[in-house]
Amino acid sequence: MSPKPRLIILLGPTAVGKTELSLEFAEKYSSPVISCDSRQLYKEMSIGTAVPTEEQLARVRHYFIQDRSIHDGLYTAGRYEIEALELIHKLFEQGHDTLIMAGGSGFYIDAVCKGLDDLPQADMALREELTRRWKEEGIESLSSQLRSIDPESCLSIDMANGQRVIRALEVCLMTGKPFSSFKTSPKKQRNFEIHKIGFIRPRDVLYERINRRVDLMFAQGLVEEARSLYKHRKLAALQTVGYKELFDAFDGLYDMDKAKELIQRNSRHYAKRQMTWWGKDKDIEWREL
Numbered sequence: 401m402s403p404k405p406r407l408i409i410l411l412g413p414t415a416v417g418k419t420e421l422s423l424e425f426a427e428k429y430s431s432p433v434i435s436c437d438s439r440q441l442y443k444e445m446s447i448g449t450a451v452p453t454e455e456q457l458a459r460v461r462h463y464f465i466q467d468r469s470i471h472d473g474l475y476t477a478g479r480y481e482i483e484a485l486e487l488i489h490k491l492f493e494q495g496h497d498t499l500i501m502a503g504g505s506g507f508y509i510d511a512v513c514k515g516l517d518d519l520p521q522a523d524m525a526l527r528e529e530l531t532r533r534w535k536e537e538g539i540e541s542l543s544s545q546l547r548s549i550d551p552e553s554c555l556s557i558d559m560a561n562g563q564r565v566i567r568a569l570e571v572c573l574m575t576g577k578p579f580s581s582f583k584t585s586p587k588k589q590r591n592f593e594i595h596k597i598g599f600i601r602p603r604d605v606l607y608e609r610i611n612r613r614v615d616l617m618f619a620q621g622l623v624e625e626a627r628s629l630y631k632h633r634k635l636a637a638l639q640t641v642g643y644k645e646l647f648d649a650f651d652g653l654y655d656m657d658k659a660k661e662l663i664q665r666n667s668r669h670y671a672k673r674q675m676t677w678w679g680k681d682k683d684i685e686w687r688e689l
Contacts, residue, residue, distance in 0.1 A: 403497075404591065404592050404593045405492045405496065405497050405499070406497065406498045406592060406593040406594075406595060407488060407498075407499050407501060407512075407590075407593070407594050407595070408425060408429070408498060408500050408501070408595045409502070409509060409512075409594065409595070409596045410425060410500065410502040410503075410597050411502070411503065411504060411506075411509060411596060411597070411598050411599070411678065411684070412598050412599035412674075413504065413670075413671035413672075413674045413675055414450075414504055414610065414670055414671050414674065415450075415606065415609040415610045415613045415667070415671070416599050416600065416601055416606060416609070416671075416689065417599065417601075417689060418504065419452050419456060419502070420456075421502070421599060422500055422502035423452075423456060425500045425502075426459075426460040426500045427459070427460060429498040429499075429500060431460070431491075431496055431499050431500045432460055432461035432462065432463060432491070432500070433461070433462045433463070433500055433501075433502055434463045434487065434488070434499060434500065434501040435462060435463060435464040435501075435502065435503050436464070436480070436484070436504075436508040436509050436512070437449070437464075437465075437503040437505055437508075438475070438477075439637065440465050440466065440503075441464055441466070441467065441475055442466065442468055443466040443467070444469065444470050444628075444629060445470070445625075445629075445640070446466070446625065447617050447620050447621055447625045448640065448642035448643055449640070449642075450613065450617070451465060452465065463487055464480075464483075470629070470632060470635050470637040470638060471632075471635070475637075477507045477510075477511045477516060478511065478516055480512075481508075481511035481512060481516060484501075484508075484511075484512050485512065485590075488512075488592070492592065504674055506556075506674060506677035513587075513590070513594050513596070513683075514587040514588060515587065522567075522570065523570060523574050526570050526574060527566060527570055530542060530566045530569060530570060531566060534562050534565075534566060535634070539560065539562050539565060539639070542562070542565050542566065542569055543559050543565055545569060546559075546565055546568055546572070546579075549569075549578065550568065550572050550578040550579050550580055553568050553578060553579045553580040555673070555677075556580070556673075558670070558673065559673075560640075560644065560670075561636075561639050562639045563636045563639070594683075595685070596681070596683055596684045596685065597684070597685050597686075597687060598684040598685065598686045598687070599686075599687055599688075599689055600675075600686055600688050600689070601688065606671060610664060610667045610668055610671065611664045613667075614642075614663050614667060617642065617663075618660060622642065622646070623646060626642075626643050626646035626647065626650075627646075629643065630647055630650055633647045641666045641667055641670055642663050642667070645663045645666065646659050646663075
């Protein structure tokens with residue numbers, strides 16, 4: 401009996417070095433790289449999402465990198481589960497015995513590995529009301545409400561992502577139960593082996609890498625990229641660290657030095673949330689770089 405094909409998932413916090421590692425693994429196993437980054441999907445967001453360089457993209461084939469527009473609507477983890485699994489099965493059928501997936505979006509990785517939980521259908525009237533509050537009051541108003549009724553969920557979702565906060569709060573208000581309580585569905589079985597490898601660095605080293613990456617983004621033209629997207633700032637894809645801080649700077653809330661400082665701080669907070677998400681996953685083989 402031939403062994404099952406294998407999916408190796410390389411994960412870790414932002415700026416840990418996943419891009420270069422994914423290329424090394426892909427070349428070793430003659431595999432493309434399947435990205436599981438929820439923001440590198442969008443072609444308008446290059447600098448602020450640290451997409452691979454042209455040289456890196458040329459080394460191996462990449463999937464789910466800049467193949468959508470921010471104007472196509474919100475790309476959900478549920479859609480990613482369907483499309484990524486279709487791609488994985490197609491590549492295995494083409495003869496690959498090992499595939500490389502890499503990225504830092506824990507929700508997307510869980511969707512591929514375990515499937516999504518069976519959440520209740522959306523209440524569109526409630527969602528519209530929460531969306532109105534988001535636009536009029538800001539995300540912090542909704543985040544505070546969610547923290548008060550479901551603090552556990554706040555540890556594992558991106559609290560700067562308005563769509564995620566709205567969905568979690570919507571489920572809580574609809575059902576009277578915490579959003580986190582629905583994360584108990586049986587794990588879906590996949591017909592391939594999954595090996596998750598997580599990469600970490602000492603915290604001070606990681607934080608310095610994050611700070612340097614933001615400096616590089618500014619040097620590469622992040623401010624100009626954000627300015628070109630300012631008129632679309634309400635789109636879900638742009639509720640992202642690196643863009644929303646600059647949008648506020650354009651509104652005159654603070655200067656560019658403060659914007660850079662906030663992007664660095666919020667990127668460090670995001671890295672911490674990523675590690676919290678993976679903290680309970682016993683299937684991850686951690687390697688320190």
